[in-house]
Amino acid sequence: MKAAVFFERDGVLNEVQTVRGQQLPPLTFDEFRVRAEVAAPLQQLKAAGFVLVVTTNQPLVSQGLLPRREMDLMHDRLRRLLPLDDLLVCPHEESDRCPCRKPRTGLLIEAAFKWHLDMDRCFMVSDKWQDAAAAEVAGCTSVLIRSPWNGGGHHDFVVPSLAGAVGKILQFHSPGAVAAHRHVA
Numbered sequence: 001m002k003a004a005v006f007f008e009r010d011g012v013l014n015e016v017q018t019v020r021g022q023q024l025p026p027l028t029f030d031e032f033r034v035r036a037e038v039a040a041p042l043q044q045l046k047a048a049g050f051v052l053v054v055t056t057n058q059p060l061v062s063q064g065l066l067p068r069r070e071m072d073l074m075h076d077r078l079r080r081l082l083p084l085d086d087l088l089v090c091p092h093e094e095s096d097r098c099p100c101r102k103p104r105t106g107l108l109i110e111a112a113f114k115w116h117l118d119m120d121r122c123f124m125v126s127d128k129w130q131d132a133a134a135a136e137v138a139g140c141t142s143v144l145i146r147s148p149w150n151g152g153g154h155h156d157f158v159v160p161s162l163a164g165a166v167g168k169i170l171q172f173h174s175p176g177a178v179a180a181h182r183h184v185a
Contacts, residue, residue, distance in 0.1 A: 001118035002051050004085075005169060006108060006135070008126035009056035012145060012162060013038050013078060023149065025058070027066055029073040034081050041166040046083040048173055051115050054078065054087040055107040057130070061091035086111060103133035108140065125165045129153050143168055 010016045010025040015033040017024045026032040042052060054075075060066035068091075075087050088107045090100040100106030112119055124135035124142045129151025132142035136154045143157045143165040144150050150158065159165050 001116050001121075003049070003121035003173070004051040004053050004111065004115060004117050004123075005045050006111070006122065006124045006131070006140065007052070007054050008124075008128055008131050009054050009078070009087075011127045011147065011149070012125060013054065013082065014074075021148070025060065025066075026074065027060065027070065029070050029077070032074040032077060034078060035162075038162055039082055041163050042082050042084075044166055045169065048170060050169075050173075051085045051111075051117065052083060053111045053115070054084060055090075055102065055111065055124075055131075055134075056088070057090045057092075057102055059091065059093040059101075061089075062093050062096065086115070102128075103130040103137075105134050105138045108134055108138040112138070123169050125162065125169075129155075132156075141172070 007013055011023055013035060015035060046052060058066060058071060061068055061071060078084060078087065088110060090098060090107060092098040092101050111117060119139040122140040124131050124140050127145045127147035128149045132144055132155040133153055135142040141156045143159060144155045145162060145165060146158055146160050157168050159168055
């Protein structure tokens with residue numbers, strides 16, 4: 001079975017605006033900016049043998065504020081610029097109560113099935129508590145990038161940057177190392 005690293009899209013792989021204390025993802029392809037510093041760390045993970053999967057909540061699609069075509073163009077750009085294996089989207093609002101919207105585990109379970117993943121060897125990299133919560137339930141190790149959206153819930157590690165997250169993952173990338181070294185940071 002394979003190991004994967006799951007990534008939150010907004011705020012980790014692409015730029016976002018902050019408005020009244022909330023992240024505001026891009027609404028058009030023209031606004032979508034992939035962070036320049038993310039390609040090299042993702043290449044390191046790819047070279048280490050990880051499957052790289054983006055899992056992202058995009059409720060603005062169901063709210064009619066983000067046209068599906070614009071989102072698809074954004075995701076095409078991500079696939080062209082980064083060594084991603086998959087990109088899974090939940091387009092639903094919280095009120096829809098769908099099983100794929102993080103902090104629920106539907107996107108992670110879908111990826112595990114599709115890619116034959118050993119979830120004990122997988123990691124979730126994000127700047128949001130919802131991803132850490134989904135990782136915990138799915139059996140992954142969460143690596144949160146320090147942000148105002150980390151929340152006070154469960155997380156395994158908190159690091160200052162994506163490069164720090166990759167360093168932490170590579171440090172523990174060996175059979176049994178994750179389970180032996182998990183802790184709350």
